Amino acid sequence: MTKATRPPLNWLALLKESGVAAFVALGLSIVMFGLRTVDQQGGLGLQTRWSWVVLAVVSVFIGRLVLAIYRETRQPPHTYSGTQDSEQNRLAECVQKISKVVAPLLIIFAIVLPFLPFSSRYIIDVATLVLTYIMLGWGLNIVVGLAGLLDLGYVAFYAVGAYSYALLAYYFDFSFWICLPLAGIFAATFGIILGFPVLRLRGDYLAIVTLGFGEIIRVVLINWYTFTGGPDGLSSIPRPSFFGLPFSRRVPEDSETFHTFFSLDYSSMHRIIFLYFLILALALITNFFTLRMRKLPLGRAWEALREDETACRSLGINPTNTKLSAFAIGAGFAGFAGSFFATRQGFISPESFTFIESAVILAIVVLGGMGSQLGVVIASILLIGGTELFRGLEEFRMVTFGGLMVAVMVWKPRGLLAHRDPTLRLHAPDHTPESHKSNT
Amino acid sequence: MSHMPNPPTTMLSISGVHTYYGNIEALKGIDVEINHGEIVTLIGANGAGKTTLLMTVCGTPQAARGHITFEGKDITRMPTHEIVTKGIAQSPEGRRIFPGMTVFENIQMGAMSCDPEYFDQDYTRVTELFPILKERQNQRAGTLSGGEQQMLAIGRAMMSRPRLLLLDEPSLGLAPLIVKQIFEVIAEINQTDNVTVMLVEQNAYHALRLAHRGYVLVNGKIAMSGPGSELLERPEIRAAYLEGGR
Ligand SMILES: Nc1ncnc2c1ncn2[C@@H]1O[C@H](COP(=O)(O)OP(=O)(O)OP(=O)(O)O)[C@@H](O)[C@H]1O
Ligand SMILES: [Mg+2]
Numbered sequence: 001m002t003k004a005t006r007p008p009l010n011w012l013a014l015l016k017e018s019g020v021a022a023f024v025a026l027g028l029s030i031v032m033f034g035l036r037t038v039d040q041q042g043g044l045g046l047q048t049r050w051s052w053v054v055l056a057v058v059s060v061f062i063g064r065l066v067l068a069i070y071r072e073t074r075q076p077p078h079t080y081s082g083t084q085d086s087e088q089n090r091l092a093e094c095v096q097k098i099s100k101v102v103a104p105l106l107i108i109f110a111i112v113l114p115f116l117p118f119s120s121r122y123i124i125d126v127a128t129l130v131l132t133y134i135m136l137g138w139g140l141n142i143v144v145g146l147a148g149l150l151d152l153g154y155v156a157f158y159a160v161g162a163y164s165y166a167l168l169a170y171y172f173d174f175s176f177w178i179c180l181p182l183a184g185i186f187a188a189t190f191g192i193i194l195g196f197p198v199l200r201l202r203g204d205y206l207a208i209v210t211l212g213f214g215e216i217i218r219v220v221l222i223n224w225y226t227f228t229g230g231p232d233g234l235s236s237i238p239r240p241s242f243f244g245l246p247f248s249r250r251v252p253e254d255s256e257t258f259h260t261f262f263s264l265d266y267s268s269m270h271r272i273i274f275l276y277f278l279i280l281a282l283a284l285i286t287n288f289f290t291l292r293m294r295k296l297p298l299g300r301a302w303e304a305l306r307e308d309e310t311a312c313r314s315l316g317i318n319p320t321n322t323k324l325s326a327f328a329i330g331a332g333f334a335g336f337a338g339s340f341f342a343t344r345q346g347f348i349s350p351e352s353f354t355f356i357e358s359a360v361i362l363a364i365v366v367l368g369g370m371g372s373q374l375g376v377v378i379a380s381i382l383l384i385g386g387t388e389l390f391r392g393l394e395e396f397r398m399v400t401f402g403g404l405m406v407a408v409m410v411w412k413p414r415g416l417l418a419h420r421d422p423t424l425r426l427h428a429p430d431h432t433p434e435s436h437k438s439n440t
Numbered sequence: 441m442s443h444m445p446n447p448p449t450t451m452l453s454i455s456g457v458h459t460y461y462g463n464i465e466a467l468k469g470i471d472v473e474i475n476h477g478e479i480v481t482l483i484g485a486n487g488a489g490k491t492t493l494l495m496t497v498c499g500t501p502q503a504a505r506g507h508i509t510f511e512g513k514d515i516t517r518m519p520t521h522e523i524v525t526k527g528i529a530q531s532p533e534g535r536r537i538f539p540g541m542t543v544f545e546n547i548q549m550g551a552m553s554c555d556p557e558y559f560d561q562d563y564t565r566v567t568e569l570f571p572i573l574k575e576r577q578n579q580r581a582g583t584l585s586g587g588e589q590q591m592l593a594i595g596r597a598m599m600s601r602p603r604l605l606l607l608d609e610p611s612l613g614l615a616p617l618i619v620k621q622i623f624e625v626i627a628e629i630n631q632t633d634n635v636t637v638m639l640v641e642q643n644a645y646h647a648l649r650l651a652h653r654g655y656v657l658v659n660g661k662i663a664m665s666g667p668g669s670e671l672l673e674r675p676e677i678r679a680a681y682l683e684g685g686r
Contacts, residue, residue: 297552304538304549311536314498316524316553316600 009072018064025060029053067410099374106377110280114273121272126388128276128344132337133384135283137364137376139333142290144362145371146299147326148306149199150207153214154361156194157187157331159221159353161338166234166348167227176240180339187335191328199323214358221350233349239271240278240343247271275344282340286333287373293329302326303371360384363401367408368416375416448475451636452497452528452604457506459489459496466492468660469506474604479630479637481647481668483681484657490640491533493657494606497638498530499523510604525553529602533609533640535593539582543573546581546592550599558601565633566595569625587618594622598629604636605629611643619643623650644681648672656681 033052037044110131114124136158143151164183168174174182198209221228228234239247245258247270258274259266293299301322304312309319342348364383368375383401408416452474459467466489474480482490496503499520508516515523524530529550538546547566551559567574570591576584581592590610597605607626611619623646629635641647648654651668656677664671671677 300545300549301552303541307538307540308536310500311532311538312549313500313520314524314530314532314536315549315596316521318519318521 009069014065014068014072017068018061021064022057022061026053026057029056095374103374107284114276121269124269124272124276126385128272128279129388130380130384131276131279131283132341133361133364133380134377135279135286135337135340136334136361137368137380138283138286138290138373139330139337140361140365141371141373141376142293142302142333143326143330144365146290146294146306147302147323149323149326150203151210151327151330152207152355152358152362153194153210153212153217154330154334155353155355155357156210156214156217157190157334158338158341158357159217159350160187160190160331161335162342162348162352163221163228163234163338164335165339165342166237169238170234176238176339176343177243180336183339184332184335187338188328188332191331192324195324195327199320199327211355211358214353214355218350218353221353229349231350233347233351235347237342237346237348239346240274242274247274275340279337279340279344282336286336289329289333290373298322298325363405367405369412369414372416378416448478450474451476451478451511452638453507453509454493454497455507457493457496457503457508459492459501460504461492461501466660467496467503470657470660470662472655472662474636474638477630477634477636478653479626479639479651481639481641481651481654482657483641483644483647483654485680486642488657489660490657491608492660494530494533494608494638494640497523497606498528521553524600527601527603528606529597529600529604530606531590531593531597531608531610534612535589537581537584537589537592537596539580541581542578543581543584543592544577546596547573547577547599550596553600559599562599562601566598569598569628570595587614587622590614590618590622591625594625594629598633598635602635604638606638606640608640609642610639611641611646619646626650644677645672648677 030053033049033056036047036049038047039045110127113119113127136154140151140154143149143154161183164186165176165179168179168182169176194210194213198206198213201209222231224230241247242258245256245261247258257266258264258270264270290299294303301312301317302325304315304317305319305322312322313319341352345352360383364376364379367383368377368379382404387400450473452472454470454472457467457470458465470489470493472480472482472493482493484490492501495501497508497515499515499518503516506516507514510523510526510528513526515526518526538549541549547563548559551562572588573592573595576588581589584592590612594605594607594610597607610622610626614622626637626639627650630637639647639651648668648671653666654668654671655662656664656671664674664677672682
């Protein structure tokens with residue numbers, strides 16, 4: 001990088017740029033912060049909060065200015081974009097090496113977490129929540145990250161899984177261990193039903209249709225009162241058992257519960273920890289499945305399809321079936337996560353499955369770096385764990401969320417850990433590869 | 441230039457094919473025959489419909505009228521991905537390699553539709569034809585040079601063990617030396633590996649010298665056909681495709 005030929009900062013242009021940003025902020029914040037309706041005795045009243053507007057405008061102005069100065073001083077104005085690319089790649093190689101070590105450490109940490117001295121019920125609850133999103137992120141990663149199908153209605157399959165579990169348990173009295181696979185299969189079936197008509201669409205169009213599908217499912221759940229309970233939702237969903245041993249304080253006659261079977265004292269933590277391990281296992285299954293798929297022809301075909309559909313077709317890949325399989329498998333994992341959600345909460349209602357959930361899951365995948373498994377973990381911890389820990393700042397949750405997104409898009413436009421590692425690396429140039437034998 | 445199989449038997453027959461893009465009739469009744477073991481070239485100006493003809497053989501877009509038969513089977517209405525499994529492979533216009541995958545993974549993608557048992561053998565053969573692919577096997581395909589990408593596209597197509605190879609402008613944008621190298625490999629594939637080749641080219645001189653026979657496409661119709669050396673001698677061809685174009 002050349003240092004000598006950098007022109008001096010053009011302050012006028014920078015100030016103008018920041019001024020424009022501040023003006024936009026002014027326009028937006030007048031309506032969003034400046035005016036507020038409040039209930040008064042005589043009906044609705046208007047409250048003004050001009051100090052907020054001033055704060056927003058000033059912070060946008062300064063933020064933009066700092067950003068612009070940073071941009072101007074860091075990069076020579078006309079860089080060959082290739083250097084950035086290779087820099088990114090070098091970084092990614094590093095990350096890949098680190099992740100070989102980090103991934104097993106993370107798994108070990110996750111396994112021992114409930115037994116660590118500081119693990120309160122609260123910590124385990126948050127960890128369970130984070131793991132749920134990690135699983136959803138990994139599931140969506142198959143659809144978006146690997147197959148390149150932008151799905152904005154992923155939460156629909158999560159909902160299908162949750163409701164299938166609750167309804168199967170309610171109407172047929174099936175146990176958790178029967179409902180879990182059935183919920184996954186139902187969700188996958190929905191994936192196929194949706195996939196058939198829409199998968200010939202591309203990019204933006206696919207995104208819009210999936211968005212619509214997500215809403216349709218929610219609206220049906222709200223309105224089909226007799227079957228789904230409508231907005232009231234479904235409650236008293238059966239809790240999971242430890243392979244038939246329930247986690248209850250009262251011991252039913254001629255049967256055993258978890259604590260009597262293992263001769264422990266009853267503790268409500270047993271169930272919490274069990275749920276934690278359950279979602280950990282489900283999430284790890286999702287991960288290993290994805291890693292395995294990437295090495296198989298079908299997984300390879302997903303990735304190829306994302307890169308060039310026409311080329312795929314001329315190589316003998318059936319694009320419809322390939323996309324459908326990605327869609328269905330992604331949906332299936334959302335279904336598993338959904339039934340876990342139902343059994344953990346004991347209560348579900350359509351409110352848990354709004355578009356914002358799809359957006360959060362998609363944000364996790366995109367922020368983590370499309371297709372990166374470790375990226376999903378880090379993004380989930382940041383987004384879900386982070387917002388959970390700062391619950392006090394509830395009001396600023398979405399602002400923080402948006403700010404984080406913008407920050408990542410500015411500094412890491414390809415996501416935190418954007419790197420595609422080859423499914424296998426060949427070493428000696430004259431050594432014939434062997435691992436492709438698994439290509440059956 | 442090389443010996444012809446004796447007696448010639450038809451491998452691919454295109455008869456009376458019309459292809460439309462919406463209302464635009466891109467192919468207006470094409471008849472082309474390709475015999476076992478031949479190299480047949482298709483030359484023509486920009487927009488004549490060469491790519492369209494190649495793509496119609498592969499089934500995207502499908503012919504609106506007419507018939508295409510390959511080794512006696514009618515493939516006119518067959519979906520693209522099935523046609524490929526019948527023994528036709530294509531190196532499409534613009535190469536269309538998978539830029540984010542490594543060279544080796546691209547080659548593996550080529551072998552997707554056939555028995556993995558042959559992989560080692562075929563991979564060895566492809567790297568014999570294009571040694572550079574072996575040197576670059578771990579490199580991201582998008583970072584290959586244009587010539588290397590073209591070799592990869594042909595190598596990838598060869599991995600599906602085709603009996604008929606369709607090549608769309610393999611010399612596009614390449615230095616003369618590389619063009620010569622690629623054309624030599626095409627001849628080698630044809631003779632040693634016994635693969636029939638249908639070659640679309642702008643580089644009419646090289647293509648006609650290499651091919652056993654050639655067709656000239658003008659505005660969606662076949663204007664002329666005949667042995668390569670004969671077409672090369674025709675004054676109208678020299679005027680339209682050789683002198684002006686070179
Ligand atoms: N997808 C498409 N939609 C509409 N028209 C198309 C499409 N593809 C090709 N055409 C039209 O069909 C005609 C033939 O195009 P084609 O690509 O087959 O030409 P070509 O002979 O391969 O030309 P070139 O040598 O430039 O590659 C052109 O007039 C082109 O504009
Ligand atoms: Mg063309």
